[in-house]
Amino acid sequence: MRFDVITLFPEMFSAFTGSGITRRAVQTGKVQLYTWNPRDFTKDVYRRVDDRPFGGGPGMVMMAEPLDLALDAIAEQGVKQAVQVAPVVYVSPAGQPLTHARVVELSGLPALTLLCGRYEGVDERVLTKRVNIELSIGDFVVSGGELPAMMLMDALARQLPGVLNDAESAVQESFANGLLDCPHYTRPENYQDQTVPSVLLSGNHAQIASWRRKQALQRTLARRPDLIEKARSEGKLSKDDEAVLAEVK
Ligand code: SAH
Helix, strand or coil: CEEEEECCCHHHHHHHHCCHHHHHHHHCCCCEEEEECHHHHCCCCCCCCEECCCCCCCCCEECHHHHHHHHHHHHHHHHHCCCCCCCEEEEEEEEEECCHHHHHHHCCCCEEEEEECCCCCECHHHHHHHCCEEEECCCCCCCCCHHHHHHHHHHHHHHCCCCCCHHHCHHHCCCCCCCCCCCCCCCCCEECCEECCHHHHCCCHHHHHHHHHHHHHHHHHHHCHHHHHHHHHCCCCCHHHHHHHHHHC
């Protein structure tokens, strides 16, 4: 999957390309990341990318033209390389909340262009004209779109075939089956007088699987009852699951 990211802080993306699973995804060519700095698309000597908001008020707003030109350059390179024109995502607190379902859907695309805002945000006219999808990473505000963009790309990369190895498999994780993940334990068996649940040491795989499912159900019911309702309405809960939930309640 190819990502073209428009950002005033391209150096921040070394966090994505430099460590862990995302680094491996880039090194093995499963993910390609290109950054584009709006400052390189300015026409004045000061290389201005922001200006004061019309109507007054605090802060600065990212100007439309450098972003427009950066988007043109990305599209032009796409045409040259004969890749499909990618949807443009603006990461924004005003976007639709990012969910696992959305991640799975977007991970099927060959490419995405990501626009990272800074300051108070971006001139609305460039959003109206050029952006296809606005996505939020949560109901809070961070200082720029770079971390949200990296979160999105990381979540997408994990869905790509071959990015995770078996041991890291994405299918067992929180949200994949509509529930939160079960608790995990590793050695030692006894840590500061807290022991590992004995079923996990039993070697009985069926019992372990049913214990894990039960834990996931209990935990989801306690922490995110909304997800239980959703899983139920989507037919993701079995009779056994309902029995566990009834017992817990
Ligand atoms: N004035 C804006 C916040 C600007 S924060 C508002 O109140 O909505 C600067 C940039 O950070 C935004 O343009 C956006 O790209 C990014 N950003 C901040 N919070 C975000 C969030 N929750 N999800 C996605 N992007 C976010």
